[in-house]
Amino acid sequence: MSVDTSVRLPGMPVKNPVMTASGTFGYGLEFAPYGDLRSLGGIVVKGLSLAPRLGNPMPRIAETPCGMLNAIGLQNCGVEKFLRDKLPRLPWRETPIIANLYACDADEFAELAGVLSAEEGVAALEVNISCPNVKAGGIAFGQDPCMAGKLAEAVKKRAGDKPVWVKLSPNVTDIVSIARAAVLGGADALTCINTLTGMSVDIRSRKPRLANVIGGLSGPAIKPVALRAVWQVCQAVSAPVIGVGGISSAEDVLEFILVGAHAVQIGTANFMRPDMAFRIAERLPQLMAELGIEDLASYRGSLRVG
Amino acid sequence: MALSGACRDLTILSVTEAGPEGGAHGCYYIELANPGLGSAVAGQFVMVRPACFGQDPVWPRPFSICRLTPEALTLFVQVCGRGTDVLCRLVPGDTVTVWGPLGQGFSLEPDTPTLMLAGGVGLAPFVEYAATHPAPANLDLVFGHRQPLSCYPFAEMAAVVGRAQAFQENTPEDLPRFIELLETKVAEYAGGLIVACGPRPFLMTVARLARRFGARAQVSLENRMACGVGGCLGCVEKNALGQYVQTCTQGPVFWVEELQLSEEA
Ligand SMILES: Cc1cc2nc3c(=O)[nH]c(=O)nc-3n(C[C@H](O)[C@H](O)[C@H](O)COP(=O)(O)OP(=O)(O)OC[C@H]3O[C@@H](n4cnc5c(N)ncnc54)[C@H](O)[C@@H]3O)c2cc1C
Ligand SMILES: Cc1cc2nc3c(=O)[nH]c(=O)nc-3n(C[C@H](O)[C@H](O)[C@H](O)COP(=O)(O)O)c2cc1C
Numbered sequence: 094m095s096v097d098t099s100v101r102l103p104g105m106p107v108k109n110p111v112m113t114a115s116g117t118f119g120y121g122l123e124f125a126p127y128g129d130l131r132s133l134g135g136i137v138v139k140g141l142s143l144a145p146r147l148g149n150p151m152p153r154i155a156e157t158p159c160g161m162l163n164a165i166g167l168q169n170c171g172v173e174k175f176l177r178d179k180l181p182r183l184p185w186r187e188t189p190i191i192a193n194l195y196a197c198d199a200d201e202f203a204e205l206a207g208v209l210s211a212e213e214g215v216a217a218l219e220v221n222i223s224c225p226n227v228k229a230g231g232i233a234f235g236q237d238p239c240m241a242g243k244l245a246e247a248v249k250k251r252a253g254d255k256p257v258w259v260k261l262s263p264n265v266t267d268i269v270s271i272a273r274a275a276v277l278g279g280a281d282a283l284t285c286i287n288t289l290t291g292m293s294v295d296i297r298s299r300k301p302r303l304a305n306v307i308g309g310l311s312g313p314a315i316k317p318v319a320l321r322a323v324w325q326v327c328q329a330v331s332a333p334v335i336g337v338g339g340i341s342s343a344e345d346v347l348e349f350i351l352v353g354a355h356a357v358q359i360g361t362a363n364f365m366r367p368d369m370a371f372r373i374a375e376r377l378p379q380l381m382a383e384l385g386i387e388d389l390a391s392y393r394g395s396l397r398v399g
Numbered sequence: 400m401a402l403s404g405a406c407r408d409l410t411i412l413s414v415t416e417a418g419p420e421g422g423a424h425g426c427y428y429i430e431l432a433n434p435g436l437g438s439a440v441a442g443q444f445v446m447v448r449p450a451c452f453g454q455d456p457v458w459p460r461p462f463s464i465c466r467l468t469p470e471a472l473t474l475f476v477q478v479c480g481r482g483t484d485v486l487c488r489l490v491p492g493d494t495v496t497v498w499g500p501l502g503q504g505f506s507l508e509p510d511t512p513t514l515m516l517a518g519g520v521g522l523a524p525f526v527e528y529a530a531t532h533p534a535p536a537n538l539d540l541v542f543g544h545r546q547p548l549s550c551y552p553f554a555e556m557a558a559v560v561g562r563a564q565a566f567q568e569n570t571p572e573d574l575p576r577f578i579e580l581l582e583t584k585v586a587e588y589a590g591g592l593i594v595a596c597g598p599r600p601f602l603m604t605v606a607r608l609a610r611r612f613g614a615r616a617q618v619s620l621e622n623r624m625a626c627g628v629g630g631c632l633g634c635v636e637k638n639a640l641g642q643y644v645q646t647c648t649q650g651p652v653f654w655v656e657e658l659q660l661s662e663e664a
């Protein structure tokens with residue numbers, strides 16, 4: 094049985110729904126020795142800011158049961174270096190490269206969107222309003238529907254013809270209200286979810302395992318939370334949702350599509366083995382054939398409830 | 400199914416206690432068949448993830464290449480937590496996923512008198528260093544350890560290198576004497592090359608002494624790593640310019656003057 098893994102996302106053709114999550118796949122190039130980048134549905138690069146950022150002090154990662162905590166603090170090379178040294182080496186004609194944006198305030202977000210929207214090799218902008226590891230900006234935008242909406246609007250205005258994705262935080266009481274506000278503000282798609290805030294401590298040294306004390310939890314441990322969030326958001330908004338959180342197999346991908354996601358991102362699982370995303374993309378059509386799923390559009394959101 | 404990539408599923412040939420008391424002190428050799436990793440520079444490492452990890456632990460584990468031949472990859476592993484415990488309980492026939500060789504290895508200068516400073520399990524990369532050095536008579540090894548000497552591949556190395564000396568640290572009072580020994584040695588090699596691997600406090604001492612005596616020295620860092628390939632930014636260390644650099648790709652071996660070593664990792 095031949096299956097169709099292609100997906101329609103605003104403004105970009107996507108050959109399959111398997112993308113990589115920001116911050117877990119470097120700038121893509123780091124993973125090129127482990128598979129063909131062109132076989133992926135999309136590559137979301139490490140969060141970019143206008144100026145390079147140093148990030149948080151060490152230690153900034155810790156392992157937890159079925160997951161990990163990180164407090165990288167958005168270390169990145171800055172947008173200019175990315176556009177000059179990294180983007181030209183990525184296969185952007187064959188695979189959408191999505192820029193993940195971080196800034197301290199709405200004006201800076203808009204400025205960054207302006208810079209990136211001029212780039213042919215950037216397929217979409219993913220606005221990170223949900224990073225738990227930075228003091229200014231970050232999660233504050235993602236916890237208030239009004240601010241999330243205004244930010245989406247400010248970015249959209251400067252994004253030219255580039256689709257704008259807003260990346261939601263699970264660290265809120267009602268993710269649906271933020272999702273609605275972002276779409277009303279102009280978001281073309283929603284990425285769902287960023288990490289959950291968490292903590293890990295050592296009873297012997299009596300120290301936190303992260304210098305930042307608190308970090309973002311990711312990995313298989315958060316999959317049920319992500320699946321629930323994607324399900325709730327898909328029920329509430331018509332904009333496409335890109336599911337992320339704990340996905341580590343083709344089976345997981347189908348779970349997210351079943352609850353309504355258009356595409357998915359592989360995050361922490363890229364650390365389990367650097368060819369993970371490639372393997373999942375390769376396995377997906379086989380799994381679809383085994384389950385008799387001809388195309389993803391007809392399978393999407395077909396969860397039988399009640 | 401033909402799968403892409405440089406990750407290899409390798410079969411365990413053997414897991415053996417290092418020396419008669421090795422098992423009691425958690426020291427093992429793990430031998431993997433037909434690694435197919437090409438050639439390596441001593442000090443480079445591999446990421447290892449046994450199939451039985453499943454979804455927990457999530458991360459693979461980094462290990463120095465202790466010995467690499469076309470027939471086998473040997474790791475020298477000391478049990479210190481969940482992952483190493485699982486690894487050392489594997490049996491012949493089990494499979495582990497391995498990728499590498501990763502990172503930057505030690506400089507090798509055949510004609511330069513070279514001092515190898517190793518602490519505990521930090522001896523592992525020097526087995527490969529000595530085995531691949533064209534003039535092992537130019538090598539001098541100082542090895543600090545806590546477990547009995549027979550738990551480490553020390554005797555084999557002492558047989559091939561020019562000079563070798565071991566120092567067992569049993570009590571806190573031994574530490575100043577060990578540092579004194581390091582001081583004498585580093586001073587002696589100020590005109591040569593010094594390569595070091597071991598616990599962070601040990602490396603910080605080596606770095607301090609190298610600066611004091613103006614010696615050319617390299618240290619290999621064992622920072623916590625999630626991906627090993629430069630993708631997570633979890634393993635960083637501050638360089639001389641105050642920027643964070645990935646120890647998995649730009650290290651683990653650095654010239655001491657390239658770094659601002661801090662106590663935390
Ligand atoms: C480049 C490199 C080369 C290494 N070479 C060797 C080697 O040849 N042989 C060997 O036995 N070990 C080596 N290590 C250390 C080895 O990776 C750790 O001992 C191992 O990851 C610990 O895993 P665990 O699950 O047993 O411990 P965990 O249960 O994860 O933790 C137990 C303790 O180990 C510490 N730890 C966790 N990760 C590391 C780490 N990456 N390095 C040091 N301590 C860590 C934790 O902070 C904790 O205190 C190397 C590390 C690096 C980065
Ligand atoms: C080390 C690390 C760095 C991350 N950096 C970013 C980032 O720069 N921007 C962002 O939007 N999300 C970032 N994330 C969040 C991931 O993109 C993803 O949303 C989250 O990890 C959940 O997915 P997972 O469980 O599959 O990892 C990071 C996650 C990790 C583990």
Ligand code: FES
Nearest residue numbers: 627629631632647
């Ligand atoms: S371990 Fe991931 S960047 Fe070094």
